[in-house]
Amino acid sequence: MHELGIVYEVIKIVDAFAVENNLIKVDKIILEIGELSQAIPRFIESCYPAAISETAYEDTKLEIITIPATGECRSCHEVFNIIEHRKICPKCQAEDFSLISGQEFNIKEVVAY
């Protein structure tokens, strides 16, 4: 499953970060996921427990911040949510826009000691 592989990748990166920074315990991982990212937050949440079970991260919590899919109209420069407006500029009805956000998949931060 797509999301499970991604969660393993997250744990791998967090683990490397923890070792590098001498962290003793990671309490929470905070992800930023764009609405157009290939990972669906609900699926990430549902396979997270399986990915951490019997690892050093068994008690680590997960928080996901969703980043909206926003685009800027190439004709009138209106900034709008492209999912809500079905890729059509609400101001001038043009269909040509440049993507500003929505494809992110970032590990934003960890809460740890």
Add this chain to the structure above:
Amino acid sequence: MNELKIFSIQKNIHEDNVKVANETREELNRQNAYLINVMSSPGSGKTSTLVSTIKALKGEMNIGVIEADVDSDVDARTVMNAGAKAVQMHTGGLCHLDATMARRGIDELGVEDLDLVFLENIGNLICPVGYDTGAMKNIAILSVPEGDDKPLKYPMIFAKVDALIINKIDVMEHFDFNMEVLEERVRKLNKDIKIFPISAKTGEGLSHWTDWVKTEMKRR
């Protein structure tokens, strides 16, 4: 009790993948092997296209294939019989390959004696395209029976590949597939894409595709 602190990581999850993919490309360049990542839905004709391509080019170069699409070794055996060196990867249920998995396949295959290597990616139009495998070129195959509306349904793959093969043109008359409409839809997403209508079965159109491969290999 230790106090909890917030540590900023700000790391894109794909950063590591790109790093591994770049290392793979460097290694392949060192060994003079050209890697092409082949993506499509199951049954579009990845294996058949590779077989025809191998037959057309094996007199001029040594070819290898990394089979990742299905778990059984039928496809690997098929391309081996056509004259390629091949390995079968066991991807059991995965939906895409990342750079680390692709690297494992490349190392298992061994490219020191190869000029051209194909990666038959997992049959799926959605997520393989999101992962750099370390290939020099990425291509997609769309077959006529799948319909000319696929670029509307799965825009990402058509937007990102270097070339698109339209396979099974020998059965065109039985489907209402409009090549001009398809091309227009694809160019709207990717204006410089190369499009090669072929039949892996009859060999029609194949030389345009193999000529492009040879030109790109020389160009790097």
